[in-house]
Structure formats: structure tokens, C-alpha cells
Amino acid sequence: MSxxxxxxxxxxxxxxxAVIDLKGDxxxxxxxxxxxxxxxxSRDEPRGIALNFSDLDYMNSGGIGLxxxxxxxxxxxxxxxTAFGLSxxxxxxxxxxxxxxxxxxxxxxxxxxxxxxxxxxxx
Amino acid sequence: xxxRGWVSPWRSGPPASPPDPLPTTTVAFDPDDPLVEHLxxxxxxxxxxxxxxxxxxxxxxxxxxxxxxVPLVTSGELVGLLxxxxxxxxxxxxxxxxxxxxxxxxxxxxxxxxAQLVREQEAEVLSRQRIEQELHVARLIQQxxxxxxxxxMPGWHVAAHYQPAREVxxxxxxxxxxxxxxxxxxxxxxxxxxxxxxLVMATTHSILRAEAARLLAPxxxxxxxxxxxxxxxxxxxxxxCLYAVLDPASGxxxxxxxxxxxxxxxxxxxxxxxRATGMPLGLLPDMDYEEKEVRLEPGQGxxxxxDGVVEAHDPERTMFGFPRLKELVAGATSETDLIDRVLTHxxxxxxxxxxxxxxITLVTLSRTATAAVIGMDGPTDAAGxxxxxxxxxxxxxxxxxxxxxxxxPRLAAAVxxxxxxxxxRDALATAVAEATMNAIEHGNGNRxxxxxxxxxxxxxxxxxxxxxxxxxxxxxPEGPEQPDLDAxxxxxxxxxxxxxxxxxxxxxxxxxxxxxxxxxxxxVLHRDGVAS
Numbered sequence: 001m002s003x004x005x006x007x008x009x010x011x012x013x014x015x016x017x018a019v020i021d022l023k024g025d026x027x028x029x030x031x032x033x034x035x036x037x038x039x040x041x042s043r044d045e046p047r048g049i050a051l052n053f054s055d056l057d058y059m060n061s062g063g064i065g066l067x068x069x070x071x072x073x074x075x076x077x078x079x080x081x082t083a084f085g086l087s088x089x090x091x092x093x094x095x096x097x098x099x100x101x102x103x104x105x106x107x108x109x110x111x112x113x114x115x116x117x118x119x120x121x122x123x
Numbered sequence: 124x125x126x127r128g129w130v131s132p133w134r135s136g137p138p139a140s141p142p143d144p145l146p147t148t149t150v151a152f153d154p155d156d157p158l159v160e161h162l163x164x165x166x167x168x169x170x171x172x173x174x175x176x177x178x179x180x181x182x183x184x185x186x187x188x189x190x191x192x193v194p195l196v197t198s199g200e201l202v203g204l205l206x207x208x209x210x211x212x213x214x215x216x217x218x219x220x221x222x223x224x225x226x227x228x229x230x231x232x233x234x235x236x237x238a239q240l241v242r243e244q245e246a247e248v249l250s251r252q253r254i255e256q257e258l259h260v261a262r263l264i265q266q267x268x269x270x271x272x273x274x275x276m277p278g279w280h281v282a283a284h285y286q287p288a289r290e291v292x293x294x295x296x297x298x299x300x301x302x303x304x305x306x307x308x309x310x311x312x313x314x315x316x317x318x319x320x321x322l323v324m325a326t327t328h329s330i331l332r333a334e335a336a337r338l339l340a341p342x343x344x345x346x347x348x349x350x351x352x353x354x355x356x357x358x359x360x361x362x363x364c365l366y367a368v369l370d371p372a373s374g375x376x377x378x379x380x381x382x383x384x385x386x387x388x389x390x391x392x393x394x395x396x397x398r399a400t401g402m403p404l405g406l407l408p409d410m411d412y413e414e415k416e417v418r419l420e421p422g423q424g425x426x427x428x429x430d431g432v433v434e435a436h437d438p439e440r441t442m443f444g445f446p447r448l449k450e451l452v453a454g455a456t457s458e459t460d461l462i463d464r465v466l467t468h469x470x471x472x473x474x475x476x477x478x479x480x481x482x483i484t485l486v487t488l489s490r491t492a493t494a495a496v497i498g499m500d501g502p503t504d505a506a507g508x509x510x511x512x513x514x515x516x517x518x519x520x521x522x523x524x525x526x527x528x529x530x531x532p533r534l535a536a537a538v539x540x541x542x543x544x545x546x547x548r549d550a551l552a553t554a555v556a557e558a559t560m561n562a563i564e565h566g567n568g569n570r571x572x573x574x575x576x577x578x579x580x581x582x583x584x585x586x587x588x589x590x591x592x593x594x595x596x597x598x599x600p601e602g603p604e605q606p607d608l609d610a611x612x613x614x615x616x617x618x619x620x621x622x623x624x625x626x627x628x629x630x631x632x633x634x635x636x637x638x639x640x641x642x643x644x645x646x647v648l649h650r651d652g653v654a655s
Contacts, residue, residue, distance in 0.1 A: 061557055062560075065334075065617075072612055075612060099608065113216070
């Protein structure tokens with residue numbers, strides 16, 4: 001079984017927020033792809049980043065470790081991170097790990113983008 | 124007054140009782156006789172010698188000495204006939220006589236028609252009751268001989284569906300426990316319907332059971348069954364039957380076929396028919412049955428079926444047909460849901476008003492795991508399982524990064540029949556993936572030649588999955604301290620180290636045990652529980 005790669009794309013929707021679309025598997029093997037995407041998303045120093053999990057196939061503890069790494073970096077950069085498109089299962093995992101308390105988990109992109117902007121202003 | 128008279132129904136059956144002591148004569152003639160049509164048109168008393176027809180009825184009536192015919196006509200239909208001999212006075216029938224007789228006929232005809240209808244209806248009710256009773260008996264016989272349970276073989280999944288038509292059609296299937304752990308699979312169809320078919324089915328069932336226990340070779344079993352059935356089979360009846368013998372340990376399936384619909388074998392390369400030639404049972408003496416063999420590999424499966432599926436019709440009378448069934452088999456990823464798929468497609472094809480034309484029987488057999496794993500490692504792994512646990516699947520994955528990903532589809536297929544709620548099923552999948560990842564990385568040190576073994580089992584209350592590595596690096600680490608997100612975000616803990624925490628929180632119990640040459644993690648998910 002070959003390791004399924006993570007495909008990412010970054011959308012700079014406006015000056016304040018960037019969206020990272022994640023497609024495939026988020027595991028320890030996704031480190032380069034995810035961190036490259038994060039750098040690209042942070043290029044114009046947006047105040048918030050929304051992670052799109054709509055096309056996520058699989059995420060394991062290694063992938064969660066990566067997300068925490070990303071959160072640490074975002075925290076240093078004073079960026080608000082939000083998420084949308086999570087399945088019930090991964091929403092449960094975000095709750096178990098309390099990641100949902102740090103990342104705002106939203107039902108759709110519009111809410112996730114609004115929250116990313118708002119969170120940044122409050123901060 | 125007439126010297127002799129009677130109401131003569133030309134339909135078969137005795138004439139109504141005549142008034143005593145007048146003598147009666149029975150005159151029978153065909154409903155197709157031109158006289159019938161003629162009288163319906165005339166619809167009034169007519170002298171027999173005035174009828175100019177080439178008619179056996181007229182000749183018979185004349186021979187019986189009749190003179191006047193009074194047709195009983197209602198709604199343009201001739202429902203009876205009053206035939207009278209010559210007047211006793213030997214004078215012609217007068218105009219008054221005829222008027223009187225016509226009045227009588229006008230009043231009598233509807234009453235005769237009503238009486239006929241009542242009699243027809245009574246006959247119909249009786250015949251319907253008899254048919255219902257017969258169907259009931261046929262169904263009872265049929266059900267008596269269907270297997271009460273499915274064979275359970277580690278690494279295999281067997282499913283069956285039997286759906287009788289209203290007129291029970293004579294389908295049957297059976298599973299036989301054979302020496303050496305082998306399992307016999309029978310599917311058959313008796314021509315004809317109802318009680319006769321059910322009785323022949325019962326005989327065939329008993330003969331096959333007796334012969335299969337004695338002879339292992341499927342071709343030989345069918346040859347003997349044919350020889351015995353030829354002696355007893357009623358005329359115009361025969362039995363199509365496929366008999367297969369599976370060796371679950373090797374996956375070897377030997378089969379012979381007495382004219383039954385060919386089973387489909389589903390493989391990654393496509394679907395093939397399992398062909399073997401042979402005449403239906405009970406037709407001719409001294410028949411030989413070709414015996415073929417195929418090896419079922421993990422992930423492959425077979426669909427056995429009766430003609431009730433492929434010969435079902437849609438409202439436009441198009442047949443469901445073999446190509447559609449074959450396509451459904453090809454589209455299946457496992458046999459576990461194949462029966463449902465076939466029935467769903469069949470229902471959509473036939474439409475809601477379909478009256479099932481023939482019995483429908485579907486039996487699926489699929490191999491879910493490698494026999495090598497079962498054979499060599501089954502007992503070791505099963506040692507830790509409760510005795511009532513059923514093994515749903517057992518397999519190995521190579522110890523390479525991402526290897527845990529290969530576990531997920533196999534686990535999903537194995538637990539699919541349990542119908543777990545989606546959230547519970549996904550929680551189990553992630554926990555098993557985490558345990559496998561630990562086994563690959565820590566237990567087997569990412570050495571691809573070392574397998575991680577998984578056994579998926581179920582009891583009535585729980586799903587159990589064991590994940591066993593070779594423990595070459597010693598037991599898997601119990602993990603660092605409890606992961607704490609705040610500590611991780613503040614850089615006081617590594618961002619990683621979530622595996623064991625997830626496992627413990629996604630399933631209800633996590634147990635570990637060490638044995639010689641291996642370390643096993645056992646995950647338990649209660650089937651009615653909620654993840655903590």
C-alpha cells in the first residue's frame with residue numbers, strides 16, 4: 001500500500017484571510033506539504049487562516065501532531081486558525097484532543113472565514 | 124301441454140331434475156354448435172323443423188323426438204334451452220302456447236343465469252381454497268428443508284437469501300458439514316411448482332445429504348443422486364442442481380453442475396462463470412458430471428443463484444437477464460452487500476406492482492482473509508479471544524510507513540455486517556490504525572519483512588480487534604505523559620504523542636499482552652456503548 005499524499009492548495013481570498021484546501025491524507029508523511037502550504041498562506045501576513053477539511057480522507061495521530069505544530073507557528077504569528085468541512089468523526093477527534101478549543105470549527109467556509117477575521121481583530 | 128320437456132343446459136353436466144313421472148332424454152351438444160348462436164339470435168320459441176342448419180345439435184334433438192325449442196336468452200346470451208316434444212293432442216303448438224312459453228323463458232332466463240353464476244362462484248371459491256391449502260403445504264415442506272443457520276468459517280463470509288414466489292417454485296439450498304472441515308454448498312431448483320415440486324425437493328435434499336456424507340467428490344455425488352432420482356422422479360419433472368465443496372483452509376472450491384444456472388466468481392480481473400457440464404437430475408439414467416476446481420483468494424467471492432432473478436420481468440416484459448446480474452457482481456467490492464444490491468436493483472427493475480414469478484435464491488461465499496494467516500496464526504491469536512467470539516477477518520500488513528492505511532478497507536469490510544453506527548465504526552477504524560502504526564514503527568521497527576497480524580472478531584456484545592507485532596524492539600512504548608494541548612502549544616511538550624491517547628479514548632477497552640515472539644494490543648468496542 002503506497003502512502004497517499006496530501007495535496008494542498010492555497011487561496012488568498014482577501015488581505016485578511018487565506019484558505020488552505022487539504023485533499024487526501026494528513027499524516028506524519030504530510031509534513032512538507034502542509035508546512036509549505038502554511039508558508040504560502042502566510043505570505044501576505046493574513047490575520048487568519050481557514051483549513052478546509054472537506055476532502056480529507058484520513059488523519060492519524062501523526063497528522064494531529066502536525067496540526068499542533070502549525071498551531072504553534074500560527075500562535076507565534078498572531079494568526080487565528082479556523083477549520084471547516086470536518087466529518088463527524090474528525091470533529092470528535094478535535095474534541096478529544098481539545099484542538100477544537102483552539103481552532104474554531106465551523107460548518108462551512110463562509111463562517112470559517114468570518115471567524116478567522118473576527119478572531120484576529122479581537123486578538 | 125307438452126308431453127315431455129326439460130331444461131337442457133348444453134354445457135356439460137347432468138340436466139336439472141325433471142318433474143316426475145315424465146321421462147327425460149339427455150341430449151348433449153357442443154358449445155360451438157351453430158345452433159347455439161342461432162338460438163341466441165332468434166330468442167323466441169321456434170319449431171325444430173324450421174331450423175335449417177348443418178348442426179349435430181339439431182340432428183340429436185330431432186332424433187330425441189323434440190319439436191319446439193324455447194331459447195332462454197338474457198343479455199343477448201343463450202343461457203339455457205327448453206326443448207319440447209310434440210303436443211299430446213298431436214296438434215301444432217298454438218300462438219298462445221308460444222306466448223306462454225316465451226313469457227316463461229323471459230322470466231326463467233335471468234334466474235338460470237344467476238344460478239349458473241352462483242354455481243361458478245362456489246366452484247371458484249372451492250378451487251381457490253384448495254390452491255391456498257396446497258400452497259401452504261408446499262411452503263411448509265420447503266421451509267422444513269432450508270438450512271436454519273449459515274456455516275461459520277474463520278476468514279470466510281457466507282450469506283443466503285430465499286424468497287418464495289406465491290406459487291412456491293421448488294428452489295432449495297443447503298450447507299453440509301463434511302469431513303476435514305470442508306463445507307458442501309448446494310443450490311437447486313425443481314421444475315414445476317407447488318406440492319409436487321416441494322416433495323421432489325425434499326427427496327433430492329435427503330439424497331444429496333446422504334451421498335455427500337459418503338462421497339466427497341462433487342461429480343460423484345451428483346452422479347449417485349441422479350441414479351437414485353431417475354427411479355423416483357414423476358414424469359416431466361427434473362431438478363437442476365449445483366454442488367460445490369469448499370476447503371476453507373486452502374480456498375479450494377470443487378464443483379459439479381447438473382444443469383443449474385452458472386455461479387459467478389468475482390475477481391479483481393473481472394467476473395467469470397464457473398462452468399461444468401452435466402444434465403439435470405432425474406431425466407436420464409447413467410449420467411456423468413464434469414468436476415471443476417477453482418481456488419478462491421482473499422478478496423474473491425462467488426454468487427450462487429437460481430433463475431428467479433434473471434427470469435424476472437419488468438412491466439414491459441423485458442427479462443432481467445444474466446448480463447445485468449453479472450454487472451452487479453462485477454460492481455461489488457465484497458459479497459457482504461451483494462444480496463442487498465441484487466434485490467434493490469431487481470425491485471427497481473420490476474417496479475412496485477410486480478408479482479414475483481418464481482422463487483428467488485441467492486447464496487454468496489466470499490473469502491475475507493488469507494488462509495495462511497488463519498492456519499498458522501489463528502489459534503495463537505484466537506487464544507486471547509473469548510470462546511464465543513466469531514472471527515470476522517484475519518490478515519497481515521507489511522511493516523512499512525503508511526502500512527496502517529491498508530488495514531482500513533479490510534477492517535471496514537469485516538465489520539460491515541455488524542451495522543455499527545458510523546461514528547463508532549470510524550472511531551474503531553482510527554483506533555485500529557493507531558495500534559497498527561505503533562506495531563509497525565515500534566514493535567517491528569519499520570522492517571517491511573515483518574508482518575503485523577490483525578484479527579477482527581465479534582461477540583454479541585462487542586467487536587474485538589487484536590494487533591500483534593514481533594516485538595523486535597521490545598514492547599511498544601506506553602507513550603509519554605498524558606498529552607496536554609496547552610503544554611504542547613507552549614512548547615513544553617512535543618506536538619506529537621497522541622496515538623495511545625486516541626486509542627484509549629476512541630474504543631472502550633485497550634489491553635496489551637506479551638507472548639513469546641510477539642506483543643498484542645487488543646481493542647474492544649462495545650456494540651451498544653458510546654465512545655467515552
